Amino acid sequence: MYDFVIIGGGLAGLTTAILLGKAGGKVLLLEKNQYPFHRVCGEYVSNEVLPFLESIGFYPFQWGAVAINRLLVTTPQGRAIELPLQSGGFGISRYLFDAQLARIAAEHGVEVLQACSVESIEPREGYFKVVANKQRRWNALWVVAAHGKRSALDKSLKRKFLAQRSPYVGVKYHIEIEHKQDLIALHNFEGGYCGISRIEENKSCLCYLVTRQQLKKCGSIEQLERKILHQNPFLREIFSRASRLYSAPKVINEISFATKTVHENGILMCGDAAGMIAPxxxxxxxxxxRSGALLAGLLLQHQAGNISRTEVYQQYALQWRALFARRLWVGRQIQRFFGSTWLTEAFVSFFQTMPWLATWLVRQTHGAPFDRQTYVEDNQQVYQSKLGS
Ligand SMILES: Cc1cc2nc3c(=O)[nH]c(=O)nc-3n(C[C@H](O)[C@H](O)[C@H](O)COP(=O)(O)OP(=O)(O)OC[C@H]3O[C@@H](n4cnc5c(N)ncnc54)[C@H](O)[C@@H]3O)c2cc1C
Known part of the structure; x- marks a missing residue:
């Protein structure tokens, strides 16, 4: 019997696992893939998590992360606006980031099982049975599902958001190109947008989101890039100069921004599994x-005897909403302006006259910096002394 089984070793699952493992809990983390591995992601991390990462012993700049504090937005017709990013962020590959957090989790006593795909979670009287890879089974008092935006597991859990199909496809490359270190660029094209920013080792991450319809119309990724992305002069120039660092891009389908539930049948959802913001x-x-830290804090409060099981669910739902519901809503509204040529042109022209308003809007999607103390410190000490006695 584990105290906690965590499904999915992305950033949400790893954060939860590290904090619970560090506090002394018996934690098992199950990850479908094997570290290190590439993921479709723009690889720009907002600085709001920097104090937290440092408080758990991960120092991104020691691993070659690149500080980013300016945003460039361009339109398919070549209009451009540059804005300061007030809180800023840094660029680091998920290949490196996730693998390092998995190492830290293991150092804190978390059992990290890789190449382990969870197929079902069965609630029992007072505990859960988790089944993976057809024949492997574990029991746990708590299950945290941090399996990302969409997984076969959602089907097995019969989650309602699956009924809404998502029209987006994500594509990502690592490239080598001369690119301003401290700038993240968001280049728009008909049917989508493409982010590009620096990561470690002089590499850049190029990642775009496009409608499935647009991809289908063009027939292939190569044709899509040639016919549609190249219409934006900034992108045309980038594609002509860049050398690609792996032969085929990473591609994912069915990206959903639908509203989800934060717990179902007693299973706690975390990260994208609870709700995803527009990239x-x-x-x-x-x-x-942050959602991993919030959840770990509440679970530790429960383990310390301060709140009941029911209160964990209630508090998590309440605090999750307070922290993220508005951001997700703002993200969905901003997303509407991108992907349509005339709307993007209108959006950028408008903000060229009022750049302060664009800066304000960007700020609405970001939270204040936090660290481990913010969510877990006191509860960790009470839990540890309980474990000790
Ligand atoms: C195109 C695109 C660009 C983006 N760019 C950015 C960006 O620049 N900056 C930013 O902050 N965010 C960006 N995001 C969002 C960001 O990638 C996600 O919000 C973040 O990765 C969510 O972390 P997570 O831990 O919830 O999920 P994930 O990182 O998706 O991790 C989930 C993990 O669960 C595992 N898993 C899935 N199913 C199972 C199973 N059945 N059993 C075991 N393991 C399982 C997966 O293998 C995976 O490792 C982008 C997203 C997209 C789609």
Whole structure:
């Protein structure tokens, strides 16, 4: 019997696992893939999580992360606006980031099982049975599902958001190109947008979101890039100069921004599994980490005897909404302006006259910096002394 089984070793699952493991809990983390591995993600991390990462012993700049504090937005017709990013962020690959957090989790006593795909979670009397890879089974008092935006597991859990199909496809490359270090660019094209920013080792991450319809119309990714992305002069120039660092891009389908539930049948959802913000806001990773910290804090409060099981669910739903519901809503509204040529042109022209308003809007999707103390410190001490006695 584990205290906690965590499904999914992305940033949400890893954060939860690290905090619970560090507090002394018996934690098992199950990840479908094997570290290190590439993911479709723009790899720009908002600075709101920097104090937290440092408080758990991960120092991004020691691993070659690049500080980013300016945003460039361009339109398909070549109009451009540059804005300061008030809180800013840094660029680091998920290949490196996730693998390092998995190492830290293991150092804190978390059992990290890789190449382990969870198929079902069965609620029992007072505990859960978790089944993976057809024949492997574990029991746990708590299950945290941090399996990302969409997974076969959602089907097995019969989650309602699956009924809404998502029209987006995500594509990502690592490239080598001369690119301003401290700038993240968001280049728009008909049917989508493409982010580009620096990561470690002089590499850049190029990642775009496009409607499935647009991809279908063009027939292939290569044709899509040639016919549609190249219409934006900034993108045409980038594609002509860049050398790609892996032969085929990473591609994911069915990206959903639908509203989800934060717990179902007693299973606690975390990160994108609880709700995903539009990628152009550039803080899905920060939200995943923050939701992991929030959840770990509440679970530790329960383990310390301060709140009941029911209160964990109630408090998590309440605090999750207070922290993220508005951001997700703002993200969905901003997303509407991108992907349509005339709307993007109108959006950028308008904000060229009022850049302060654009800066304000960007700020609405970001949270204040936090660290481990913010969510867990006191509860960790009470839990540890309980474990000790
Ligand atoms: C195109 C695109 C660009 C983006 N760009 C940015 C950006 O620049 N900045 C930013 O902050 N955010 C960005 N995001 C959002 C960000 O990637 C996510 O919000 C973040 O990764 C969520 O973390 P997570 O831990 O919830 O999920 P994930 O990182 O998706 O991790 C989930 C994990 O669960 C595992 N898993 C899934 N199913 C199972 C199973 N059945 N059993 C075991 N393991 C399982 C997966 O293998 C995965 O490792 C972008 C998203 C997209 C789609």
């Amino acid at each position: 152009l806001c550039g803080n899905g990773m920060a939200m995943a980490i």
